[in-house]
Amino acid sequence: MFxxxxxxxxxxxxxxxxxxARRLGIRTVAVYSEADAQAPHVAMADEAVLLGPAAARESYLRIDRIIEAARRTGAEAVHPGYGFLSENADFAEACAAARLIFIGPPASAIRAMGSKQEAKALMEQAGVPIVPGYHGADQDEGTLLRAAKEIGFPVLIKASAGGGGKGMRRxxxxxxxxxxxxxxxxxALSAFGDDxxxxxxxxAQPRHIEVQIFADGQGNLVHLFERDCSIQRRYQKVVEEAPAFGLTPEQRRExxxxxxAAARAVGYVGAGTVEFIVGESGSVYFMEMNTRLQVEHPVTEMVTGxxxxxxxxxxxxxxxxxxxQDRIVxxxxxxEARLYAEDPARGFLPSVGRLVHFHLPPESFNLRTDSGVRQGDEVSIHYDAMLAKIVVWDENRPAAVRRLRKTLSSCEIIGVASNLDWLAALTRHPRFEEGAVDTGFIERHETEIAAPPAPPIDIVLALASLHVLLRREEDAKARARRVVDSWSPWHSATGWRLNGDARSVLRFRRGDVEFEIAAIAQPDGVRLTLPKGSITVWGALEEAGELRADLDGRRLTATVVRQANLLTVLLDGASDRLELLDPLALTAVAEAPSGRLTxxxxxxxVEVLARPGETVKRGAALIVLEAMKMEHTIGxxxxxxxxxxxxxxxxxxxEGTTLLSFTVAEAGQ
Incomplete structure (x- = not known):
């Protein structure tokens, strides 16, 4: 071993x-960019080497710097992970030339199967059914267009050198x-260095089913069953499961x-994934082979051990x-559900910023959470937007679906927008529960997949008020502890007053609506006057913002996280946000000036499609912006x-930068 x-x-x-590697007694060297200097993988490794600036082309895609880092640190082998250079034959060859072991297949297999074009041709020669298409080397636009017309629209344009939905267009x-x-x-060029x-x-309506294969250098080759990766958005996998629901034992063996057979045809060694499209009729077509470990490999690990x-x-x-093969059970x-920093309410635009609060439930036999970020980390524009993979296991699919729903409701994210609530809604969809999935599932049911409603406003206001009052009490006690005379009556922070009740007023804003909450201290808690009536509340603050509360006898646990004057209340998998109005602070918010596009x-x-003075219609593409390796058209x-x-x-x-000045057409023009 290494x-x-x-x-x-x-x-x-x-x-x-x-x-x-640590479990096997292997020392590790991490590489990182300037943007990842404080990243968890850097802190976890035994050694770490800076590659360069944040841009992947200047850091994680620099073969020469990675090889030099391995040479300087005395590493014997290089593990490429997935993405970046993991399917780059030049990288595998550079490792071999530097007398480093590349933890992956030989360069010849990467070239044969890592290139979708060569893989299609190879499978076609071997008699494996493939999706009709053009896999030639001629990349002239005219040639590609003619091929598309011959195939017949609609068609898919797919990056030859990679996956993950990048470089793929319908x-x-x-x-x-x-x-x-x-x-x-x-x-494709941005993500894989190959266009x-x-x-x-x-x-139409295919299932995406892939098989995990593994080969050693002695000619042994096995599969570890299949995964269904049909739940996709913009050709990027969102939810994956193993085994594929509904396959017969005969189909699974076939x-x-x-x-x-596909892997053996190229002398494959290491981990790989052979991917298939299964049509409505049950016909199976070879799609591609990924010559690396896949993001979704944990579901295979969970069902095989x-x-x-x-x-x-x-x-x-x-x-x-x-x-x-006979011993793989x-x-x-x-x-597995992929948790992303993206905003479903804004067309799934990537979200960046600091993870003010980031909580994942503890791992167990039934639950695994793979993440490369921690609370307090910055989510940047430079890399993939995935925050974590939530992976659950149970004895059967219905039980696993229920466990996934429960787990998602226990995750908490504040500071960046995420698809957490959207994922929870997807798992509640009856068709998902039935296992009736295909690659068009999300597009077809998009309007039905809605985030859970926020808790009732009175409960949100009660929890937010209790949190504010408990924080004030803690602050008062801290100040009192600094008083020299410990017997002073001012050392107490119980809310007691010499004459009458201790009364305070809290003001919150939610959207355009303001709420005024009267809070009166009583022996058994605090009496709150809420929009729908008065209730008595009491409770205690725990670690990480957890609030244990009693609302007129109803006991519940919520999380309340405060950022300046913004309070986010998370309860039972749903969230709501309030602004605490400070009477001493300016509350006016400047309106964004009209006539500009931000x-x-x-x-x-990456592209400017408009010209000064040009007249355009609503929705016309004006600018193309690249963030987190994906392009977003601004209309x-x-x-x-x-x-x-x-x-x-x-x-x-x-974010918020004025990209261009825009003159709105007057009515009737």
Whole structure:
């Protein structure tokens, strides 16, 4: 086994590799960018080496700097994780040239199967059914358009060098092909350093089923069953589960055997995933092979009881596979939900900022939480927006679905927008519960997947008021402890007054509505006058903002987190936000001036589609902004004209930055 390995990645996968290596007695070297100097994987590793600036092209995609870091630290092997350089044959060859073991397949297999184009051609030669499409080397726009027309719209443009939904666009008509092709190529180049694409026929309502395969250097090859990754948004997986629901034992054996045959055809070694599209009729088409560990590998680990990272390390060190096919047992059902820093209410735009409060429930036999961030960390625009993977296991799928719902309701995130509530709503959808899923599930049921309603306003106001009053009492006690005379009556902070009740008034704002709450101290708690009546409350503050409260005899536990004058109340998986109005502070909020278009998030401008003086219709694409490796098109807010452009291609902008001046058309024009 190795003595020291370098991990050429970041985030939760880097943390996962470090934990497994530590268990095996292997020392680890982390690499990081300037943006990740305080990241968990850096703190966890035995050593860490700075690669360069935040941009991936100047850090995590710099093969020369990674090789030099391994050489300087004496690492024997390099684990690429997933994403970045994990499917880069040049990187595997550079490791070999530097006498470093690449913990992954040989470069020849990466080239053959890592390139979707070559993989399709190879599978076609082997007689494996493939989705109709163009997989040629000619990347001329005219050639690709002609191929799309021959295949027949709608088609998919797909990045040849990677996955994760990046560089993938659906095109429904020829007139939109050029723009979508340009966007797909830009995304592919940014994410994988390779802008080659292929064109495929778009298959309606397919299931995305993939098989986890593993091979050693002695010719042994097995599969660890399949995963269903059909729940996707914009071709990026959101929820994955193992095994695939509804497959018969015969189908499971057949798809596993096909995956093994595909891997054997290229002399594969290490962990890999063979992906298939299953049509409505049950027809199975080879789609692609990912020559790396997948983000969703934990569900396979949960149903097989195996550590796939440990398998990778052992195989790379020259050992045989830990198990033969007949000893790999499938047990129970596992589901993974990807928790992202994105705002469903704003079209799932990535959200950046500081994680003011970040709580995941403790891990157990049934629950695993893989995360590369901690409370207090900054979520930046430079990398993938995933905060954590919530992975549950139970004896069957219905029980696993129930466990996932319960777990999601126990997660708490404040500081950035997230898809947490949206994920919880998705798992409550009756069709998801039935297992009736395909890759169009989210698009088809989008309007039905809604976040849970906020708790009743009286409960929110009561919890927020109690939190404020308890904090004030703690502050008063702290000040009293600093008083020299400990017997002074002012040393008490019980709310007692010589004449009459101790009465205070709290003012909150929720949206455009203001609330005034009278709070009167009583022997058994505090009497609050709320919009729907008065109640007596009492409680105690615990760690991490947890509030144990009694509201007129109803006992509950909530979390209240305060940021300046903003209070977020989380209760039973739902949340609400209030502003505490300080009478001594200015409360006026300046209105954003009209006639301007602002950046909805920090990012880099990759395309400007408007010209000064140009007249446009509402929704017309004006600027394309790249954030977290994905492109976001900003459209005209109404009919009008572009007055002035303030930024150009390549410029970095912050959220709220005025991108261009806009003149709104008058009524009747």
């Amino acid at each position: 003595e020291k390995i370098l991990i050429a990645n970041r985030g939760e996968i880097a943390c996962r590799i470090i934990r497994t 095109v429904d008509r020829a007139s939109a092909f050029a723009a979508e092709l340009a966007a797909a190529k830009r995304e 080659r694409v292929l064109i495929e026929k778009f298959i 798809i596993g055997a096909t995956a093994i 195996q550590d796939l990272v440990e398998w990778q390390l052992r195989v790379a060190a020259g050992e045989v596979l830990p198990l033969t 499938l047990a129970g059902h596992a589901i 950046a909805p998030m920090p990012g880099r401008i 005209a807010p109404s009919d009008g004209a572009v007055a002035e452009l303030h930024y150009s291609v390549g410029d970095l902008v912050e």
